[in-house]
Amino acid sequence: MATRMNMDEVDLQSYANILGRVNPEDRDFFARYFLDSDSDDEGEFYGFEDVNFIPIDRIENPDGDIDFADDVANGWSSNPADDSEQLTLPFDYATTGINEDIPADATPLSFVRFFLTDEVLDVTVTETNKYADQVIQEKLRDGGLQQHSRLRRWRPVNKDEMCVFLGVSIAMGILRKPDLDQYWSTNEILYTPFFPKCMSRNRYELILQCLHFNDNQSIITDREAPNFDPLYKIRPVYDIITQRFREVYTPTKCLSLDEAMIPWRG
Template identity: 30%
Template sequence: MNESDISDDKVNVPAGTKRRGTMSSSSESSDSNCDYDTELSDTENEDGEEVDEVGPSNSIVSEEWLPQKAERPPFPFTAHPGKTFNTPPKKVPLFYLEKFLDEELIKLITEQTNLYATQFFDNDPELKPRSGIRKWKDTNEAEMKIFWGLLILQGIIGKPALELYFSRRRIIETPFFYETMSESRFALLCKFLHFADNLSFDPNTSNRKTYKINPIINNLSEKFRSFYVCKREICVDKSLLLWKGNLSWKQYISTKRARFGMKLFILSESQSGYIQNIILYTGKDTNYGSNYPQEKQSTRIFWS
């Protein structure tokens, strides 16, 4: 093979040629960097077996990513969705209300309200004799149920001020309120309404900001999970509970209807919207539960 047949830039090799290259030393050839020994074989390899013809050595083979039609199998869902209690033949709203606002919860609220009233008078012995607060008398479970009924009714009958519910002016009166409870008694219950003992407060706990309402949140969350089993399709959503008062963790979200309020993380069923669990956001001190502390926030919300 002559040196003119091999150039520094390009080596012309016929199709189907097997090329074997060996590096040559600079002393053997000063004009070329490598020497090629070629063995031509159109249809046979070294063992004498027939092979298909190979295209040009400088051809480019294009590789494309093809979509795989195989789908990942879903996680097995072994639960049985639906309510976990028997319902009466007639669907009375009071039945469902009493499932959540049961005797145990009413008893807790009654005891803590009376306890807070006692602590209030013990800490303020110089209260004026004619103060309206001195009219306070301990409440009971029956009266507490009436009180909560009036609170729920206020959400249906909207008025701009509390005293208007007990007004006797014919143009705006709602007789059911003042016939059920006096305005002064209702105001006293609102003042002393309590859910936790102030003397048991521990400032070192992770949920110290929501200490006074934690008994209610925990009680209702447990009932949400136990009274109904959600279907497989669930989601984690954010909701804003309207609140315009002073609060260190109050949020402003312009896309929400309320805009100002307390942000809630809600685990709910996608189809019905049933709430299975809630977490109240209180800033960096938010308690996402003790499950999976090393995971991200969204994972901890889901598994809390």
């Protein structure tokens, strides 16, 4: 059910531009239906007589569209005449597809390991252990490490244990429970033996508390700094996995982009 909007909440020019796409004989209907106010306050809408609509032929003619400033800055243009240098990619269907050898006995884990490489695991293990040591040392200096703190039982995680931790985390995404503790519940209704067999609750939560992919002490928090990186927290792993995407699979010429990852300017 459509709801009417108070004029104080409406950007009149924006709606006028949108309604510029509507045939003139239909504009009054849209104005009354969407922009008329239910209140008796001043500012009631009486039509678009004084608004400059976008001409219909301008909308239907993409050659006359107005370039957005950020598009122009990135080299985009709506004028085909500006495409003096076109990039041609030499697609070769003989070289598309998966670029890795797939064993006959491949399992789902075999494909996960195409991307979750030893390098990714090594970075994750190193940075997680480093962060745990940093936190423990800081709390010891400040006297903030409580007697019964879990951090007193911290021991360095290794690559095999990190694989178990990630596997348990993936399983939690498949079997949803309302609370993390319930994965280790002994209640006969909630009991799921897989999780306690893989890892204790305390150990899982301790690794989760310390999980890191980059060195916190080198982070640049000033967004105005030239070296500021909004992905700093995951940058090493992000770069490795992104490179693996390029190495593992070569796409074909025809692609379908799911979701709205590219802003639509139409």
